Amino acid sequence: MTQATALPTASAVAPAPRSARFRARIDRAEKWMNALGLGWLVPIARMAAGESPREQIAELQRALLIPLLGIAVFLAAWGVLAPKVQTSLGAIPGPAQVWEQTVNLWRDHWAERDKQAAFYARQDARNARLAAEGKADRVKWRSWTGKPTYFDQIVTSLATVGLGFAIATLIAVPLGIAAGLSRTVNGAVNPLIQIFKPVSPLAWLPIVTMVVSALYLEPSDLLPKSLVISAVTVTLCSLWPTLINTAVGVSSIDRDLVNVGRVLQLSTWTKVRKLVLPSALPLIFTGLRLSLGVGWMVLIAAEMLAQNPGLGKFVWDEFQNGASSSLARIMVAVLTIGLIGFVLDRIMLALQSTFTFSATR
Numbered sequence: 001m002t003q004a005t006a007l008p009t010a011s012a013v014a015p016a017p018r019s020a021r022f023r024a025r026i027d028r029a030e031k032w033m034n035a036l037g038l039g040w041l042v043p044i045a046r047m048a049a050g051e052s053p054r055e056q057i058a059e060l061q062r063a064l065l066i067p068l069l070g071i072a073v074f075l076a077a078w079g080v081l082a083p084k085v086q087t088s089l090g091a092i093p094g095p096a097q098v099w100e101q102t103v104n105l106w107r108d109h110w111a112e113r114d115k116q117a118a119f120y121a122r123q124d125a126r127n128a129r130l131a132a133e134g135k136a137d138r139v140k141w142r143s144w145t146g147k148p149t150y151f152d153q154i155v156t157s158l159a160t161v162g163l164g165f166a167i168a169t170l171i172a173v174p175l176g177i178a179a180g181l182s183r184t185v186n187g188a189v190n191p192l193i194q195i196f197k198p199v200s201p202l203a204w205l206p207i208v209t210m211v212v213s214a215l216y217l218e219p220s221d222l223l224p225k226s227l228v229i230s231a232v233t234v235t236l237c238s239l240w241p242t243l244i245n246t247a248v249g250v251s252s253i254d255r256d257l258v259n260v261g262r263v264l265q266l267s268t269w270t271k272v273r274k275l276v277l278p279s280a281l282p283l284i285f286t287g288l289r290l291s292l293g294v295g296w297m298v299l300i301a302a303e304m305l306a307q308n309p310g311l312g313k314f315v316w317d318e319f320q321n322g323a324s325s326s327l328a329r330i331m332v333a334v335l336t337i338g339l340i341g342f343v344l345d346r347i348m349l350a351l352q353s354t355f356t357f358s359a360t361r
Helices: 018-035 041-048 053-084 095-132 150-181 183-196 201-215 225-251 255-263 268-306 311-321 326-355
Strands: none
Touching: 041 053, 053 095, 095 150, 095 326, 150 183, 150 225, 150 268, 150 311, 150 326, 183 225, 201 225, 201 268, 225 268, 255 268, 268 311, 268 326, 311 326
């Protein structure tokens, strides 16, 4: 008697359970969470998916609790030691005073926005009345000229560093690729890198100011002269890490890939697009991250020295103001600069995770 063939059970053909699909989604999202600085959400999600609580709690402790403990110790030491240091503007403000000024800056921002809205409302009403009375020739439209708020200064600094970083990238990446592919280009560029890379932004700023003032004769409202000066200074100081890392990444690609390109007789553009860039992208993004960090630091110094709008000018104005709240407001700016720098680095790391196969925390 032949043995009957066993039919597949219902469990064998059933789709994967919901928890398994949830775990797969967590695995796919883990890289993004780590890149964005939200890796502590991963163990919480894994516990929700039914994985071992003991292992996930240990991971949560490493990713969240220990950093929070470090921050708490720092805040406690700050709060205890700061009042003991007396300056010409009074005692160093503690966390409570800094938070108070953060709230005040937020309120000042919205108070200024209310004034702006009221100004435009009055202008609209006046122009509508003149038009109704047949006096259209007397209708005038004026822009709000109130002082920029703290958050306006943040936006200005971000726009400036973004412009300078974009210009630096457009210069550094193609030049780095050329230097990595050609020993001749590398030999010509390398001395310039070694000479100009250590130059301080404070040395570049007077030269940039004079050159921009001489060449940029008709500044637009979208790109005022002060923004262009700061952006060009950022460009001159931040392009070197990207240029160096791009050249190193291109020159260190697998020689077999280069030989394949020669055998297939690929054009230079096709070889760069299909072979060089995919292999060099990790180092290129490392250079971009370094350049963005350098550019952000350079910008603050340039704004302080040139008195161009932005966070650097805010810090200098508060220092010159000498009010009782000035030191606390300067501390708010310092923390803001640090947090924005951290966020910009996380954004670049997330982009690196998107376009490459390797990204470190």
